[in-house]
Amino acid sequence: MAAKPKPEVQKMVSDVIALLDEVIADRSVPRNIRGQVEESKKKIESGINDPVNFGSAIYFLDDICNDINMPSHTRTEIWSLISQIEAIKEKMK
Numbered sequence: 001m002a003a004k005p006k007p008e009v010q011k012m013v014s015d016v017i018a019l020l021d022e023v024i025a026d027r028s029v030p031r032n033i034r035g036q037v038e039e040s041k042k043k044i045e046s047g048i049n050d051p052v053n054f055g056s057a058i059y060f061l062d063d064i065c066n067d068i069n070m071p072s073h074t075r076t077e078i079w080s081l082i083s084q085i086e087a088i089k090e091k092m093k
Contacts, residue, residue: 005048005092012088013048017041019081029074036064037078044085054089058082 005013020041024034040057047053061082065075 009088009091010048012084012091013044016081016084016088017044019077019084020044023074023077023081026074028071030067030069033064033067033070033074036060040081051089051092054085054092058085058089061085 020037023029023037024041026034029037037060040060043053043057043060047056061078064070065078065082070078
């Protein structure tokens, strides 16, 4: 059985999930981008003990940053989310 993550990591994950939910709920964001953000959220939720899933989430988010249809405010949010997820991966080591 996997060890339970530190409370600090759990708090960081819940903050990231809340931000992902905000992007998903934003109707100014194109549907395909919201879908990729949803996939990232699923990876994070399913892999709280597995840094590989966090890497996959980063990959999904990084991939959509180059989409020309992405609103600029959303791109900034995505970059912030990527940094936060990378910080979580570092804390999990």
